[in-house]
Amino acid sequence: MPVPATSLPPRALLRDEVRTRLRDAIVDGTLAPGEQLRDLELSRWLGVSRTPVREALLDLARSGLVLALPGRSTIVAPVDGRAVRDAAAVVASMHRVAVVEATPLFTDDDIQRMREANEAFIAAHAAGDTAAALRADHDFHAVAVDRADNDAVRTVLALYGPVLERAERLRFSSDDADASAARHADLIRHCAARDAQAAAGVAESLWLDLLADTTPQETA
Structure with a gap:
C-alpha cells in the first residue's frame, strides 16, 4: 500500500525544531535557571510527542543548558x-x-x-x-x-x-x-x-x- 502523506516534518528536523524552541526559551529566561523540565508538560506546550522533547533535552544537556540530576529530575542549568x-x-x-x-x-x-x-x-x-x-x-x-x-x-x-x-x-x-x-x-x-x-x-x-x-x- 502507498505510504500515507503526513504534514509532520522528518523526525530529525522535528527534534532540531524542538531543541531550538527549548534553547531559545532557556536563553531568554522563559525557562529560568533551576526550573524543572517535565517532558510531558513540554510536549504539550510545543504540541509534539515526548520523544523529540527527550532527545532535545539530551542535546541541551550536552551543551550545558540543561542539567540531569541522577534519580531526581531534569532542570534548567544555573548560569555556571x-x-x-x-x-x-x-x-x-x-x-x-x-x-x-x-x-x-x-x-x-x-x-x-x-x-x-x-x-x-x-x-x-x-x-x-x-x-x-x-x-x-x-x-x-x-x-x-x-x-x-x-x-x-x-x-x-x-x-x-x-x-x-x-x-x-x-x-x-x-x-x-x-x-x-x-x-x-x-x-x-x-x-x-x-x-x-x-x-x-x-x-x-x-x-x-x-x-x-x-x-x-x-x-x-
Missing part, C-alpha cells in the same frame, strides 16, 4: 561560571578560525553587512532592547562564519554558543555594550583592510572579554 569560561574559550577559538579563513574572502557586501549589524546593535542598546542587541550581535559575527563556510566551526558554535548567550544578556543590558560596539568597529576596520591576523585577534578577544564583563554565579 566554569561552564561559561569553558564555553568562552572554545567559542573564541572558533571565531578566530572563522575570521582567519573568511578575511581574505570578504566582499565589500560582507563588510557592509558587518557595519549594518553593528549599527543595529548600537540602536538596540540605545533603545534598551537586549533581545534585539543579541540578534544584531549574532548577525555581526555570522558574516565571518558564513563566509568561512567551515562546518566544524558551525557545529562547535551551535553546541556551545547558547551557553554564552545567557551571559551575553547580562553584558548587553549594561554599559559594557558600548565597549562591544567599539570592538566591533575595530574588527570591521581590520577586515576591510584584509588583515586576517589582526581581525582574528579582535574577534577572539571579544569572546574572551565576556569572562571579565560578566560574573555568573558558581555552582557547587
Whole structure:
C-alpha cells in the first residue's frame, strides 16, 4: 500500500525544531535557571510527542543548558561560571578560525553587512532592547562564519554558543555594550583592510572579554 502523506516534518528536523524552541526559551529566561523540565508538560506546550522533547533535552544537556540530576529530575542549568569560561574559550577559538579563513574572502557586501549589524546593535542598546542587541550581535559575527563556510566551526558554535548567550544578556543590558560596539568597529576596520591576523585577534578577544564583563554565579 502507498505510504500515507503526513504534514509532520522528518523526525530529525522535528527534534532540531524542538531543541531550538527549548534553547531559545532557556536563553531568554522563559525557562529560568533551576526550573524543572517535565517532558510531558513540554510536549504539550510545543504540541509534539515526548520523544523529540527527550532527545532535545539530551542535546541541551550536552551543551550545558540543561542539567540531569541522577534519580531526581531534569532542570534548567544555573548560569555556571566554569561552564561559561569553558564555553568562552572554545567559542573564541572558533571565531578566530572563522575570521582567519573568511578575511581574505570578504566582499565589500560582507563588510557592509558587518557595519549594518553593528549599527543595529548600537540602536538596540540605545533603545534598551537586549533581545534585539543579541540578534544584531549574532548577525555581526555570522558574516565571518558564513563566509568561512567551515562546518566544524558551525557545529562547535551551535553546541556551545547558547551557553554564552545567557551571559551575553547580562553584558548587553549594561554599559559594557558600548565597549562591544567599539570592538566591533575595530574588527570591521581590520577586515576591510584584509588583515586576517589582526581581525582574528579582535574577534577572539571579544569572546574572551565576556569572562571579565560578566560574573555568573558558581555552582557547587
